[in-house]
Amino acid sequence: MNFIEYLIYFVLKILSMLPRRFQFLLGRFFGFIFFSFVSKRKEIAKWNLEKCFPEKDSTEINSILKSSFNRLGESLFEFLNAFWMSDRKLKKLILNFDDVHNVCSDMDNSKGKLILFMHNPNLDMVVRASSLFMPVSGMAKQQKNKIVDNLFKASREKFTERIFNPKEILELMNFLKKGKACLYAPDQDYGYKNSIFVDFFGNKALTVKFPYIAVRRTNCDVYLFSLEKKNQKYFANFKKLNILGKNLEEDLRTINLEIEGFIRKNPDNYLWSHRRFKNRPVGEKPFYPKNLLRKR
Numbered sequence: 001m002n003f004i005e006y007l008i009y010f011v012l013k014i015l016s017m018l019p020r021r022f023q024f025l026l027g028r029f030f031g032f033i034f035f036s037f038v039s040k041r042k043e044i045a046k047w048n049l050e051k052c053f054p055e056k057d058s059t060e061i062n063s064i065l066k067s068s069f070n071r072l073g074e075s076l077f078e079f080l081n082a083f084w085m086s087d088r089k090l091k092k093l094i095l096n097f098d099d100v101h102n103v104c105s106d107m108d109n110s111k112g113k114l115i116l117f118m119h120n121p122n123l124d125m126v127v128r129a130s131s132l133f134m135p136v137s138g139m140a141k142q143q144k145n146k147i148v149d150n151l152f153k154a155s156r157e158k159f160t161e162r163i164f165n166p167k168e169i170l171e172l173m174n175f176l177k178k179g180k181a182c183l184y185a186p187d188q189d190y191g192y193k194n195s196i197f198v199d200f201f202g203n204k205a206l207t208v209k210f211p212y213i214a215v216r217r218t219n220c221d222v223y224l225f226s227l228e229k230k231n232q233k234y235f236a237n238f239k240k241l242n243i244l245g246k247n248l249e250e251d252l253r254t255i256n257l258e259i260e261g262f263i264r265k266n267p268d269n270y271l272w273s274h275r276r277f278k279n280r281p282v283g284e285k286p287f288y289p290k291n292l293l294r295k296r
Helices: 003-016 021-039 039-052 058-084 087-093 097-105 123-130 145-160 166-177 209-220 248-265
Strands: 112-118 136-139 180-184 195-200 203-207 221-230 233-240
Touching: 003 039, 003 058, 003 145, 021 039, 021 058, 039 058, 058 123, 058 145, 097 233, 112 209, 123 136, 123 145, 123 221, 123 233, 136 166, 166 180, 166 209, 195 248, 203 248, 209 221, 209 248
Parallel strands: 112 180, 112 221, 136 180
Antiparallel strands: 195 203, 221 233
């Protein structure tokens, strides 16, 4: 680590020691800044919300939009807490920790566990929380900014057995064959390769095939893990999904419906600023207007 990285780590460590209530107040202030000045991402998020919740009026959409940016601001401190908070303190923040722990203790350890999660603003807290219930591995792509990449690596590798890059998909499946638990986020548009179009909030969305392939090749069980915010604490959801590896579209539809169900209950706790519907079926017009598409 160079001097700049040490300085950044020092500042972030100090911020992680602030009282939790003050962290959330400051986080919401940062969220207000993002909402006010990061205009393109805000417009993408608003477009997604309008298309995914056509039944909601503009007042409801704007309320969810503002709240989602507040959550994004709060997630800066949740990332720090995920890195530095002790297991003892974090367990106390999970309201139903004992219930989920008992469920995980009764799982079949001879079978691999593919634990799906989604791109919530506080996804690093989701990763950290999952590691309290069992040893986990995960997958993450390299960040363009080296300092940010090093910070993310340090945080995620601290509480996981291994972090795979997207090219190490076979190694991840070998982990599953050994009965290990691996985290995977299937809810982004990863491109046409190894994906098919499946409905998501009533819109066709490229959905990655990997969970279906993993079940067929490793006979693993598939779960969905998420955290619901309850003021400054969390309620953990850990649900086994009926993914059989027999029908590709049916399995992926099940996954999308489960993710959609969580989001409908917690619409502000999702990363709406991602272009989830950027790629379209052949012959279909673009989902986003030109000003919201990434310039090539």
